Amino acid sequence: MGTHRHRQRPGALFYHTELVQAPGHPFYRKLNEVLRAAGFDEFCERECRRFYAERRGRPSLPPGVYFRLMLVGFFEGLDSERAIAWRAADSLSVREFLGYGLDEATPDHVTVSRTRRLIDGETHQRIFAWVLAQLARAGLIQGKTIGVDATTLEANAAMRSIVRRDTGESYQEYLERLAATAGLEAPDRAALRRMDRRRAKQVSNAEWVNPHDREAEITRLKDGRTGLAYKVEEAVDMTSGAILAVTTHGGAAADTETIGQTVSAAGEAVAELIPIVTAEGQAPVDPEGVSEVVADKGYHSNEVLRELEEMGVRSYIAEPERGRRRWRGRAVAQRAVYANRRRIRGLRGKRLQAARGEKIERNFAHQFASGGLRRLTVRGRGNVHKKVLLQAMACNLALLLRALYGAGKPKAAAERAAELFLTLLGLLLRLMAR
Numbered sequence: 001m002g003t004h005r006h007r008q009r010p011g012a013l014f015y016h017t018e019l020v021q022a023p024g025h026p027f028y029r030k031l032n033e034v035l036r037a038a039g040f041d042e043f044c045e046r047e048c049r050r051f052y053a054e055r056r057g058r059p060s061l062p063p064g065v066y067f068r069l070m071l072v073g074f075f076e077g078l079d080s081e082r083a084i085a086w087r088a089a090d091s092l093s094v095r096e097f098l099g100y101g102l103d104e105a106t107p108d109h110v111t112v113s114r115t116r117r118l119i120d121g122e123t124h125q126r127i128f129a130w131v132l133a134q135l136a137r138a139g140l141i142q143g144k145t146i147g148v149d150a151t152t153l154e155a156n157a158a159m160r161s162i163v164r165r166d167t168g169e170s171y172q173e174y175l176e177r178l179a180a181t182a183g184l185e186a187p188d189r190a191a192l193r194r195m196d197r198r199r200a201k202q203v204s205n206a207e208w209v210n211p212h213d214r215e216a217e218i219t220r221l222k223d224g225r226t227g228l229a230y231k232v233e234e235a236v237d238m239t240s241g242a243i244l245a246v247t248t249h250g251g252a253a254a255d256t257e258t259i260g261q262t263v264s265a266a267g268e269a270v271a272e273l274i275p276i277v278t279a280e281g282q283a284p285v286d287p288e289g290v291s292e293v294v295a296d297k298g299y300h301s302n303e304v305l306r307e308l309e310e311m312g313v314r315s316y317i318a319e320p321e322r323g324r325r326r327w328r329g330r331a332v333a334q335r336a337v338y339a340n341r342r343r344i345r346g347l348r349g350k351r352l353q354a355a356r357g358e359k360i361e362r363n364f365a366h367q368f369a370s371g372g373l374r375r376l377t378v379r380g381r382g383n384v385h386k387k388v389l390l391q392a393m394a395c396n397l398a399l400l401l402r403a404l405y406g407a408g409k410p411k412a413a414a415e416r417a418a419e420l421f422l423t424l425l426g427l428l429l430r431l432m433a434r
Helices: 026-037 040-051 065-074 083-088 092-098 109-118 121-137 171-182 187-199 255-279 302-310 331-345 347-369 381-405 411-431
Strands: 145-154 218-219 227-238 243-250 293-297 316-317
Touching: 026 040, 026 092, 026 187, 026 381, 040 065, 040 121, 040 302, 065 109, 065 243, 083 092, 083 109, 092 293, 109 381, 121 255, 145 171, 145 255, 145 347, 171 187, 227 255, 227 316, 227 347, 227 381, 243 255, 255 293, 255 302, 293 347, 302 316, 302 331, 302 381, 316 331, 316 347, 331 347
Parallel strands: 145 293, 293 316
Antiparallel strands: 145 227, 218 227, 227 243
């Protein structure tokens, strides 16, 4: 297995060696300093060693370089591994961040994709947990109150390619069969579309599937279109905005069906952090773990509130308007709903609900809008989970860099440098005016 620190570089080319020195980007340099100080490359190589052969096959991509490439996708807003490979080949600052000189070939997108498929999801989860530990050491995770929310990501699969699960016929063939049954003789595509618009229909996941990505589900996307998608749900620390857990589901999964899995994953993540900070005498991870959950009204249901109460977790879930309700024979659910209603109407409940936009929605904007992952370029829930997990890991690193140096992305670092330059210039002009 190749390593990030000890790679043999080929001899220098005919150009002058001073041209090889890349200026680098101050943000990426600071990020590399943080990763090296914490032993990021050694940890990645130790966790990924079993996926590599010692002396066989083509030269491999070091694990530390692979995870850095995924970070570049978030920080540069790139939506695919092909775009990441192009940026790594073109950018001097990214080359320095990865540890490549001008006389070295950067990894191509095939190597990056193959490495992603090679390293399993459990290892990606351990790398994510390693970053969480760095945030805990920096005092950025409390773990007591978490916010849960979800978003849909458009899958790398088209609706026009769906087929029926029972017969395997395409949607076009299905319409032609319906037309033949209705007595229409040799209708053209326009006639089929008109017939399809007039008939009452509902495309169901129980009847239709995309053969190229069978785990993507038909649902309504954020822009109102109907398409194939995955649902990503995250648990966020409400004190700092750190992402504690990420779960991936089919696009049509209801919020009330998935919140239990996400809360459990967040509880396990916080429980793993408690002994780390306790052994090092640090704070402020709450020793009791996750005890409060904040969510929007899409998560409100009798079963969810009752389940959270049984888990010993207080809920602050916004309640939709349902009118007068009947509770005969459902005393346990009634007690959970009324307790949640009382909490969300209090001052603390109102503050937590107001903070959801800042702590959760802002993370979604960073990861999927400016982070370039609103539409997926990989297929299968396993690969999708790896991508969103690494995107969340990069978002957590951005939070750590923002706390340490005041900038969480390269663009923000450049803006701060420009502000500092203008401030110094203004001071200099004032001194000269005197």
